[in-house]
Amino acid sequence: MVWTVVTFAGLAFVLARFAWKPILAALDAREDSLRQSAAAADKAQKAAEELRRSYEAQLAGVESKTRDLLAHAESQARALKEDLARTAHAQAERIIDESRKKWADEEQRLLRDLRADVARMSLLATEKMLRRGLDKPFQDRLMQEALGDFEKWAAPKP
Numbered sequence: 001m002v003w004t005v006v007t008f009a010g011l012a013f014v015l016a017r018f019a020w021k022p023i024l025a026a027l028d029a030r031e032d033s034l035r036q037s038a039a040a041a042d043k044a045q046k047a048a049e050e051l052r053r054s055y056e057a058q059l060a061g062v063e064s065k066t067r068d069l070l071a072h073a074e075s076q077a078r079a080l081k082e083d084l085a086r087t088a089h090a091q092a093e094r095i096i097d098e099s100r101k102k103w104a105d106e107e108q109r110l111l112r113d114l115r116a117d118v119a120r121m122s123l124l125a126t127e128k129m130l131r132r133g134l135d136k137p138f139q140d141r142l143m144q145e146a147l148g149d150f151e152k153w154a155a156p157k158p
Contacts, residue, residue, distance in 0.1 A: 122146050 126146050 119149075122149065 123146065126142055
């Protein structure tokens with residue numbers, strides 16, 4: 001048993017002198033390596049979390065901008081629709097007014113033509129009567145009546 005203790009003591013001395021420092025150094029290096037890996041993993045996780053927050057903020061900004069653009073486009077579309085409706089309504093009113101004016105002008109022209117035809121026919125009838133030999137006072141009275149009627153017919157009506 002002495003030899004066992006001596007062998008053990010010798011082995012412990014050799015190990016302490018030559019192997020213990022490299023083993024402790026390897027363990028310390030491994031521990032440092034694990035700490036650095038854990039720190040790097042934490043740092044990478046924090047960076048990834050920050051990047052995720054940044055992307056979410058950008059996405060929220062893009063969504064907000066998209067909503068704003070859509071709202072702006074909708075308001076422009078409504079304004080364009082209203083403008084087109086106003087333009088079409090104004091054009092329809094203008095066409096209706098032009099048609100009414102043309103119709104009124106045509107009506108006035110037809111009335112003038114009708115008055116002229118009636119006056120011409122009255123003159124022809126008067127001429128026929130006068131050719132038949134009416135007396136002078138009767139002819140004068142007929143002429144005055146015909147001229148008065150002609151003036152009434154020829155006058156434009158409001």
